[in-house]
Amino acid sequence: MEELLKINDIQQVISVLFSERIPYNKLLGLRIGSLDPAQPTVEIDMRDDLVGNFIHKTLHGGVTAAVLDVTGGLVAFLNLMEKLDELSREEKFARFAKLGTIDLRIDYLRPGRGNHFVSTGYILRTGNKVAVTRMELHNEQNTLIAVGTGAYTVS
Amino acid sequence: MEELLKINDIQQVISVLFSERIPYNKLLGLRIGSLDPAQPTVEIDMRDDLVGNFIHKTLHGGVTAAVLDVTGGLVAFLNLMEKLDELSREEKFARFAKLGTIDLRIDYLRPGRGNHFVSTGYILRTGNKVAVTRMELHNEQNTLIAVGTGAYTVS
Amino acid sequence: MEELLKINDIQQVISVLFSERIPYNKLLGLRIGSLDPAQPTVEIDMRDDLVGNFIHKTLHGGVTAAVLDVTGGLVAFLNLMEKLDELSREEKFARFAKLGTIDLRIDYLRPGRGNHFVSTGYILRTGNKVAVTRMELHNEQNTLIAVGTGAYTVS
Amino acid sequence: MEELLKINDIQQVISVLFSERIPYNKLLGLRIGSLDPAQPTVEIDMRDDLVGNFIHKTLHGGVTAAVLDVTGGLVAFLNLMEKLDELSREEKFARFAKLGTIDLRIDYLRPGRGNHFVSTGYILRTGNKVAVTRMELHNEQNTLIAVGTGAYTVS
Numbered sequence: 002m003e004e005l006l007k008i009n010d011i012q013q014v015i016s017v018l019f020s021e022r023i024p025y026n027k028l029l030g031l032r033i034g035s036l037d038p039a040q041p042t043v044e045i046d047m048r049d050d051l052v053g054n055f056i057h058k059t060l061h062g063g064v065t066a067a068v069l070d071v072t073g074g075l076v077a078f079l080n081l082m083e084k085l086d087e088l089s090r091e092e093k094f095a096r097f098a099k100l101g102t103i104d105l106r107i108d109y110l111r112p113g114r115g116n117h118f119v120s121t122g123y124i125l126r127t128g129n130k131v132a133v134t135r136m137e138l139h140n141e142q143n144t145l146i147a148v149g150t151g152a153y154t155v156s
Numbered sequence: 157m158e159e160l161l162k163i164n165d166i167q168q169v170i171s172v173l174f175s176e177r178i179p180y181n182k183l184l185g186l187r188i189g190s191l192d193p194a195q196p197t198v199e200i201d202m203r204d205d206l207v208g209n210f211i212h213k214t215l216h217g218g219v220t221a222a223v224l225d226v227t228g229g230l231v232a233f234l235n236l237m238e239k240l241d242e243l244s245r246e247e248k249f250a251r252f253a254k255l256g257t258i259d260l261r262i263d264y265l266r267p268g269r270g271n272h273f274v275s276t277g278y279i280l281r282t283g284n285k286v287a288v289t290r291m292e293l294h295n296e297q298n299t300l301i302a303v304g305t306g307a308y309t310v311s
Numbered sequence: 312m313e314e315l316l317k318i319n320d321i322q323q324v325i326s327v328l329f330s331e332r333i334p335y336n337k338l339l340g341l342r343i344g345s346l347d348p349a350q351p352t353v354e355i356d357m358r359d360d361l362v363g364n365f366i367h368k369t370l371h372g373g374v375t376a377a378v379l380d381v382t383g384g385l386v387a388f389l390n391l392m393e394k395l396d397e398l399s400r401e402e403k404f405a406r407f408a409k410l411g412t413i414d415l416r417i418d419y420l421r422p423g424r425g426n427h428f429v430s431t432g433y434i435l436r437t438g439n440k441v442a443v444t445r446m447e448l449h450n451e452q453n454t455l456i457a458v459g460t461g462a463y464t465v466s
Numbered sequence: 467m468e469e470l471l472k473i474n475d476i477q478q479v480i481s482v483l484f485s486e487r488i489p490y491n492k493l494l495g496l497r498i499g500s501l502d503p504a505q506p507t508v509e510i511d512m513r514d515d516l517v518g519n520f521i522h523k524t525l526h527g528g529v530t531a532a533v534l535d536v537t538g539g540l541v542a543f544l545n546l547m548e549k550l551d552e553l554s555r556e557e558k559f560a561r562f563a564k565l566g567t568i569d570l571r572i573d574y575l576r577p578g579r580g581n582h583f584v585s586t587g588y589i590l591r592t593g594n595k596v597a598v599t600r601m602e603l604h605n606e607q608n609t610l611i612a613v614g615t616g617a618y619t620v621s
Contacts, residue, residue: 070217106571258413258443288575377529415571
């Protein structure tokens with residue numbers, strides 16, 4: 002029970018850090034949907050100032066890139082946490098602070114039309130030094146808008 | 157002379173479209189530095205709400221991605237304009253509207269520290285259907301922060 | 312029936328072209344496993360001269376890249392064929408000749424150990440000008456060795 | 467003088483390892499042109515069995531990928547050696563054995579026509595864990611055929 006509380010606590014800490022303490026995430030209105038390490042999600046609502054194409058009113062490619070990047074970082078961190086389960090909370094947060102994107106590829110598959118978007122992360126490779134992740138962005142009609150692949154340093 | 161005025165006019169039109177009519181560019185404060193087709197530039201100033209790492213106060217990876225993406229689109233468009241010099245202004249703008257990012261790779265080389273960032277675009281391949289571009293982001297001390305490669309549809 | 316024969320014929324033509332007429336495919340011993348447009352496969356057997364790491368006897372990264380590239384081209388072509396079903400055989404083959412890789416990303420997830428490898432292709436985006444594909448390479452124990460994403464011109 | 471001999475020796479060891487002991491490099495006929503850490507080169511001659519497009523007799527995309535991949539690994543290793551100059555030869559070779567490609571992006575800019583190709587590597591980021599490199603492939607007429615970007619683990 003105490004263990005469960007701790008986990009819940011950590012999850013809440015991560016969610017608040019993510020949405021409130023990372024300024025650009027806050028600017029965009031990014032928030033965590035799920036912290037399931039197998040497929041965590043990040044959500045964002047359409048807003049007028051997130052538009053790229055003012056004729057078609059679609060999401061700017063830079064918003065898509067931002068959402069996919071943070072989703073990749075999130076799934077990398079969650080899987081590292083599972084591997085490092087024996088670490089203290091302080092050590093875990095220290096590892097979180099070391100997380101960094103090495104590189105990112107984004108494929109823009111369809112115009113970013115929609116009111117609400119969900120980005121889902123999947124782990125492809127998890128190691129002590131580097132994690133590789135895959136991300137997918139869907140709109141509220143479950144249309145696949147974009148996919149991404151990222152490499153992250155985790156130590 | 158009239159031709160020159162027209163060109164200047166088009167350049168001004170592009171600059172205003174870029175910074176004022178693309179909502180997300182406006183939100184980030186992106187503006188065109190140079191419209192030289194050989195190496196156009198896009199500029200952005202650091203702001204508190206563009207920060208990703210709240211300890212180190214560095215640029216969020218999503219901002220870097222946005223700047224590199226629009227720089228790639230810009231250099232692709234400018235090189236297409238040169239190739240299609242015989243087209244009317246209306247036809248040129250019609251081509252502009254069809255410009256889209258196919259995919260983008262970003263390599264985050266160094267932490268995004270700085271007050272002012274300049275992104276420069278280079279054309280790698282220019283065709284009737286697809287353009288491939290390379291982009292570099294430097295801070296005001298000329299430190300290379302990130303590089304990117306993008307493929308764009310131009311028809 | 313005649314229609315079916317034609318389809319079978321085309322499939323055989325593609326398989327022979329792929330393995331026998333593309334010299335580098337022949338050098339590597341690449342062959343088509345399945346021509347199902349939803350998930351075609353390309354197969355390759357391990358050989359001493361395909362090794363990259365002579366200590367661990369693993370597949371060279373360049374072999375992995377070659378297999379993923381041709382798999383992406385194959386799935387792009389098969390999906391284009393479905394869209395262009397009304398075209399004559401001659402027109403179809405003319406489109407095949409125009410197929411070209413724009414760019415390719417490969418993520419090397421695990422060492423290329425194994426005796427037999429299967430690469431599977433998936434279509435992410437199919438258009439009149441550009442197709443985007445995803446590829447996965449597994450060994451005979453179904454271990455995921457590498458993934459790739461490619462963009463191809465199809466006209 | 468003895469130091470110089472040692473350096474020369476190491477260079478010869480690397481060249482022989484590269485061309486003779488890595489089976490797939492040998493199959494393709496890859497050889498080191500320069501071991502200058504600032505821009506090392508790898509060379510390859512056209513051969514009938516390296517062709518991808520049998521109509522245009524151009525280099526197969528998988529050959530391009532192989533050459534760019536090993537060039538990226540080479541420049542990553544040479545820059546690591548410079549940083550780790552104080553290490554013993556044994557330790558240096560141990561680090562060489564740990565070198566691995568994380569991911570690779572290749573942009574195919576122009577058809578691979580030519581008799582002789584040179585691939586040049588540049589370092590973009592060199593760290594204790596990850597190196598990021600850029601590669602360019604030219605033919606004997608100095609036409610830029612393809613570019614690549616790679617991330618490598620170096621520990």
